[in-house]
Amino acid sequence: MRDHGGNLDAAIARHGGSDWIDLSTGVNRRPYPVPPLPQETWHGLPTAQAQNALVRAAALAWGAAPETAGLALGGAQSAIQLVPYLLPQKGRACVLAPSYNEHGACLRAAGWQVHDTRLPADMAGADLAVLVNPNNPDGRHWSAQDMLDLARKVGVLVVDESFADVTPELSLLPQSGAAENVMILRSFGKFYGLAGLRLGFAFGSSAMIGRLAELAGPWPVSGAAISIGCHALADKGWADAMRGQLRLDAERADTMITRAGWTCLGGTHLFRLYDTPDAQAAQDHLARHHIWSRIFPYSRRWLRLGLPGPEHEWHRLERALGNLHGT
Incomplete structure (x- = not known):
């Protein structure tokens, strides 16, 4: 199997549960509102x-x-x-x-x-x-x-x-x-x-x-x-506003992660890449809080996170990072 993000089935099989936040991809979690479709x-x-x-x-x-x-x-x-x-x-x-x-x-x-x-x-x-x-x-x-x-x-x-x-x-x-x-x-x-x-x-x-x-x-x-x-x-107005929102979200994520002790290596305004002491351990820690992230077979330290969307997702990520050095 090729290595990918978005493999939430693997996370559920390993850690159980159903209330997951999938941050393993770079997909915007503030989606465009789908209009009614003609028959x-x-x-x-x-x-x-x-x-x-x-x-x-x-x-x-x-x-x-x-x-x-x-x-x-x-x-x-x-x-x-x-x-x-x-x-x-x-x-x-x-x-x-x-x-x-x-x-x-x-x-x-x-x-x-x-x-x-x-x-x-x-x-x-x-x-x-x-x-x-x-x-x-x-x-x-x-x-x-x-x-x-x-x-x-x-x-x-x-x-x-x-x-x-x-x-x-x-x-x-x-x-x-x-x-x-x-x-x-x-x-x-x-x-x-x-x-x-x-x-x-x-x-x-x-x-x-x-x-x-x-x-x-x-x-x-x-x-x-x-x-x-x-x-x-x-819908140009939506796109322009979303670019501004995602820029703020990326800054918010970097602030939150830096406070937890990881270092931002780069990314885009749809995902961020962080240096961690142990990427597998970091992924497992977040997974115990039902937050799925992306690690890479070619790096033992890199962890990539998409950006949360609704406010409750930000709160869950913050709580998970808050006890990073506990459980």
């Missing part, structure tokens, strides 16, 4: 016109260059699983590491020679390069110009912007027309707090998006995802 959403197959309207709504919300093509998919994960089949031949792929492990895992499963790199400069010469910006789990980030410079040194560059909603100034989408060999992935569910909807997007040249569409098939997203996605992406 036709459920009764008919999504039309091409409706799918195109959803892509236009996403392109407008995220400032994509006018010449950029787009495709809606069942989460950014769907795009990640299709990326290894974009090119006719499999060669050398470089993936920024440590990062979201599905990128490397999907490429390896498809027969690519995958090399983990620490810096974008180390990717030069790769047939395919994958970089998460801002990065998960440490929050490292690069400018759009950095990405364009890298694109000139590789065959195809895939930039995963799943957490870029909170820092839109980092997005390459406004300049996406400047490079034909770049594909940009976006998540809807993380920032809008609707991960269960399974909605994400890919943007790039007409040729690359056309190939991705062939791989994805005729109905890659549901009618419900189209309806909710169009509504939420057009």
Whole structure:
């Protein structure tokens, strides 16, 4: 099994209980209010016109260059699983590491020679390069110009912007027309707090998006995802207010965790990464309070926490941290 956050079943199997707060992901726990859906959403197959309207709504919300093509998919994960089949031949792929492990895992499963790199400069010469910006789990980030410079040194560059909603100034989408060999992935569910909807997007040249569409098939997203996605992406006021709220939440979490004795290493305004004396012990402690967190097989000290949403979740986290050195 691949190592992931969101594995709440494992937490329940090990620690029992049902009243869990899942902070093991970077999914916003202040979700967008889902509007009532028209009945036709459920009764008919999504039309091409409706799918195109959803892509236009996403392109407008995220400032994509006018010449950029787009495709809606069942989460950014769907795009990640299709990326290894974009090119006719499999060669050398470089993936920024440590990062979201599905990128490397999907490429390896498809027969690519995958090399983990620490810096974008180390990717030069790769047939395919994958970089998460801002990065998960440490929050490292690069400018759009950095990405364009890298694109000139590789065959195809895939930039995963799943957490870029909170820092839109980092997005390459406004300049996406400047490079034909770049594909940009976006998540809807993380920032809008609707991960269960399974909605994400890919943007790039007409040729690359056309190939991705062939791989994805005729109905890659549901009618419900189209309806909710169009509504939420057009709500600029909600998005602007949420960015401000999440910035305050991240500061609140850092203050609370620092007081408990851990050190903030980075992250985004959707998740924070902390250095602990023993990550497994820290996760177990929080789990006894039915708060699930994320640890990593490559670090014995790193623990990642999403941000609580409702006030009662903050109070539970504070109580759990308050007796960190007790039970």
